[in-house]
Amino acid sequence: xxxxxxxxxxxxxxxxxxxxxxxxxxxxxxxxxxxxxxxxxxxxxxxxxxxxxxxxxxxxxxxxxxxxxxxxxxxxxxxxxxxxxxxxxxxxxxxxxxxxx
Numbered sequence: 413x414x415x416x417x418x419x420x421x422x423x424x425x426x427x428x429x430x431x432x433x434x435x436x437x438x439x440x441x442x443x444x445x446x447x448x449x450x451x452x453x454x455x456x457x458x459x460x461x462x463x464x465x466x467x468x469x470x471x472x473x474x475x476x477x478x479x480x481x482x483x484x485x486x487x488x489x490x491x492x493x494x495x496x497x498x499x500x501x502x503x504x505x506x507x508x509x510x511x512x513x
Contacts, residue, residue, distance in 0.1 A: 443505055458502055466508045 418425045440459055446452050468474040475482060495512045 440502070440505060444502070455502060459506070462501055462506055462508060 418429075436456075436459070440455060444455060446455065464477045466476055468476060473482075496509050497512045498507050498509050500507050
């Protein structure tokens with residue numbers, strides 16, 4: 413690990429970092445027993461991948477950071493034809509859902 417210093421004249425940087433660390437602790441680290449650095453890096457990499465590719469962000473109008481256009485709205489005429497698939501990540505701590513046909 414490496415200690416990063418807050419840039420001078422940027423008081424909001426502390427709040428942003430504290431919020432990110434708090435989110436990681438609440439959603440991941442408080443629920444997993446980790447004994448060394450390798451599992452921490454694997455868990456954080458999986459969480460970052462989920463956060464960037466799937467999780468909606470309010471500041472981006474509910475779009476993930478890796479997406480620039482909203483997904484096409486689904487035309488649901490037959491409810492039995494549209495299925496939802498859950499893909500558990502990190503042993504079920506995170507559960508993204510996707511439409512399948």
